[in-house]
Amino acid sequence: MESELLEALDDYVKENNFPNRSQAIRQLIERNLVERKWQCNNQVAGAITLVYDHHKRDLDKKIADIRHNYFKEILAVQHFQLSNDICMEIIAVHGQSYQLTKLSDKLISLKGIRHGKLVMTQSDEAID
Numbered sequence: 786m787e788s789e790l791l792e793a794l795d796d797y798v799k800e801n802n803f804p805n806r807s808q809a810i811r812q813l814i815e816r817n818l819v820e821r822k823w824q825c826n827n828q829v830a831g832a833i834t835l836v837y838d839h840h841k842r843d844l845d846k847k848i849a850d851i852r853h854n855y856f857k858e859i860l861a862v863q864h865f866q867l868s869n870d871i872c873m874e875i876i877a878v879h880g881q882s883y884q885l886t887k888l889s890d891k892l893i894s895l896k897g898i899r900h901g902k903l904v905m906t907q908s909d910e911a912i913d
Contacts, residue, residue, distance in 0.1 A: 831905035841897030
């Protein structure tokens with residue numbers, strides 16, 4: 786391996802507190818496999834995190850309407866009040882990566898969402 790790549794790998798090991806290069810390489814390979822599963826539209830599990838101002842007109846209703854259309858993919862929803870105005874929701878999801886991406890895109894693009902992110906990981910179990 787070229788010295789520049791080894792140096793970058795060593796930096797990655799330090800930044801992420803891996804015990805050694807092997808663990809870092811294992812994590813990178815696993816991440817690559819998970820990302821390939823997303824692209825292949827496999828079954829995945831994940832979480833959608835939303836941060837928003839709950840005083841924004843009709844935003845709560847719009848979020849609920851979208852969630853109701855994806856009841857098969859949504860496992861659970863947790864709602865947190867971060868301040869008097871700001872809420873955070875974490876939506877646990879399981880399904881085809883394409884559907885989860887579509888769901889998160891609809892939610893995140895709503896006017897009034899300050900921040901949103903979908904995180905997915907592999908799921909080897911089939912969905913009924």
